[in-house]
Amino acid sequence: AFVVDATGSMSDELEYLKTEIDYIAQSIEGDHPNVTMRFALIVYRDIGDKYVTRVTDFTENLDDFRAELEKQSANGGGDYPEAMDQALRDMNYLSWDDGNTARVAFLVADAPPHIEDASAFLNEVDVARGQGIKIYSVAASGVADEAEYLMRVASQTTLARYLFLTDDS
Numbered sequence: 786a787f788v789v790d791a792t793g794s795m796s797d798e799l800e801y802l803k804t805e806i807d808y809i810a811q812s813i814e815g816d817h818p819n820v821t822m823r824f825a826l827i828v829y830r831d832i833g834d835k836y837v838t839r840v841t842d843f844t845e846n847l848d849d850f851r852a853e854l855e856k857q858s859a860n861g862g863g864d865y866p867e868a869m870d871q872a873l874r875d876m877n878y879l880s881w882d883d884g885n886t887a888r889v890a891f892l893v894a895d896a897p898p899h900i901e902d903a904s905a906f907l908n909e910v911d912v913a914r915g916q917g918i919k920i921y922s923v924a925a926s927g928v929a930d931e932a933e934y935l936m937r938v939a940s941q942t943t944l945a946r947y948l949f950l951t952d953d954s
Contacts, residue, residue, distance in 0.1 A: 786843070786879055786918075787854075788872050790894040790925075791828035792862030798893055798925050798950065799828075799859045806854060810847055820887075824850040825879050826857075829872035834861035837868045838875050843882075862896070865929065869898040873909035873920075873939075881916060888918040892939065895925035897932035910939045919945035926950055 791799060806824075813822055823843040830836060841853045873892070881888050890913070898906045913920055920943045922936035928949065940947040 786825040786827065786876055786890040788827045788829070788876050788890055788892045789857075790830075790867055790869070790872075790896060791839075791857055791859050792830050792834070792867055792896070793860055794862060794895055794927070795893070795925060796859035798895075799857060802893070803851075803854055806851055807847070821845060822847075823882070825876075826850065826853055827872050827875050827879075828857050829868050829875075830861045831864070831867045838872050840875050840879070843880050865896050866899040866902075867894070867896045868902075869894060869896070869932075869935075870902040870906035870909060873906060873913065877909055877912045877916065877918070881918065888916065889945075890918055890920050891923055892920055892936060893923045893925065894932060894936065895928045897929055897935050900931070903931075903935060906935060907938065910942050913939075914943045919943045921945045922947045924949040 789799060810822060823845050825843040826841040827838055829838045844850050876890055920939045922940045924933055924936055937947045
């Protein structure tokens with residue numbers, strides 16, 4: 786699952802994902818040819834923006850996923866914190882496969898949730914941990930200290946990794 790901040794500051798990262806999704810899928814298939822891949826997308830902004838979250842549940846069809854991804858654009862924001870907690874809540878309600886399967890989410894962002902929603906964010910991280918979802922946090926360039934801290938906690942709590950992009954990545 787890709788959980789992506791779609792506010793104005795994230796336009797480069799969103800466009801990068803659009804151009805690289807085929808490469809990502811081919812790399813996974815090359816390394817794990819017998820694995821069935823499914824893709825889900827949650828883009829989020831903030832309360833007061835055009836939308837708070839947009840959810841596209843899992844599909845095995847990469848073309849369908851790519852088409853949904855292509856429809857997205859980065860806009861809105863303005864006040865630094867975003868609705869990251871609500872995006873993780875929606876992520877936890879996706880149709881994750883049961884049984885012996887890898888459950889991986891990539892949280893791509895540069896801003897934290899609103900300070901009053903930090904505990905809700907951490908609660909959703911704990912729910913994800915209980916479901917066996919690994920949250921690989923990918924911090925965009927210019928990530929706020931608060932966002933870095935919470936994203937690191939999310940990754941560590943779910944036994945995943947915190948990654949970061951730079952202007953040169």
